[in-house]
Amino acid sequence: MCVNDFKYDILNELFNVGVGKAASLLSEIISKTILLNIPQIKILNRKDHELNLEDYLPKVLDGTLMVSSISFKERLTGKANLIFPAKEMRTFINLCLNKTDDNISDDMNFTDIDFDVIKEIGNIILNCILGEIGNHLDMKLDYTLPEVQVFDRIDFDKDIKRDECKSIIILYITFVIDGTEIRGAVLVDLTLNSLNELMKNLNLIEDEFNG
């Protein structure tokens, strides 16, 4: 599917607003300043499993990954995944809970409480992103609460490849919380029909814009 620059710009803008809202909400909850880098998006189509996801995922996503996923259906069907490397997620959680990194013993051991925090962060970010798409493109979405899973990078690639969805929108996002940079990505896995549906609605906006 050919996606022109204009459609990319609209999508970028929608994701940008969504991530901005998420940052502002999160900032209010944890009472800390959160800055974010404007997300850059990529749309990938998987034809005959030729796509090598590794070429597109940021290098920072290596080793153990914490993945928070929301499934959605109705006008669009797919799954949105918020991915952070475990190490960055640990820093993220500690910043959210005002904990310091000095206790090495529990550094990389995620407890149920940590998983709840990841679930909430995933809920906020993914909800804001999907909410923005739903609202602006007038596409009603019904989605679940996030599930949190821990993956090895290789297993995550396999899991994504196993998925029936044929298109992936990747957003590279960076949060800066109190001066600490946390880099991750959002992968929105869509069925081909859903991507077509999304493009149809983007066309409407493009037509409206061009008069």
Place this chain on the structure above:
Amino acid sequence: MDEVLQDVLLNIDHGIIILNQNLHIIVWNKYMQRIMGISSENAVNCNVYQVLPNLNKNYFRAAIESAFTNGCKMFFSDAMHRDLISEKEHFNLKLSRIDIDKSKYILFEFISVTNEYMRVHLLRSNMNQLCLLNKGLKDKQKEIKKIAYYDELTGVANRTLFYELAEKLLFDAKRNHYLLGLMFIDVNQFKNINDTYGHEIGDILLTKVAEVLKNSTRNNDVVARYGGDEFLVLLPHMQNFENYKVIASKIANAPNRFIRFGGHEIEISLSIGFSFYPHNGKMIHQLIDAADKAMYTAKKAQKVCHCAFCESVDNKRIHQEQ
């Protein structure tokens, strides 16, 4: 059936609240009555923010509005929203929209995670104990290693460590073709000092010798107590034979070579013999023997500090120097 479902909702083991679009509570189940100590009569038909004032925050209000408008399901963790409804217990909150006919309602589910907190607390405390235990074991291991490899009195390497390091350095010298020096040091008049001033002073003297040797050699050199009043020093990567003079001079002129006690002053007097791989031997015991012989030659000269250079190195003659 409606009655059954309502009964289930009222008795379920989660805190359940249902709001209408005016944000008035229409269901306040028994679990909520128990944890909040507010009866159903006092909660139902009241505004949710009146009954639960901690929810009256921007992000909760936005979440409720978003749930009404878009049907967003929201999750709030106890970790990020402490004391939301109780100071004693911990609850996660799920918020979702229910559509019945044309009316929209918001369902609050307060799920207790108090047991998880207790388990995590216990786990953390066990982990910290294990960490402390592990650290203690590592410290003990270090201590055992120290006892096995270091001389208790002087703190320098003992024979075991000397032989282990000597083999490695000799192998390295053979492979990389460098000069490996070995010093054999003996304390002059040690028996007399021991007999005259006592073993305590003898021990102080040996500790001082080790200190002088450590201070006069490089960080990579290996100082070891060979036994009694004998010390060995391995000198890897020596540039040339003549460098032994620098080391000997440093030892002879070490500023801390004196021990003072009860009006007495003893100047440390050492006899030192040098040998070198490959010239004096290809095995460690050969180098020790050669350095030992050189040390005896030096001792005969009866000077404060002597170095004897083995004949095979120095053009078939024994070289002595102060």
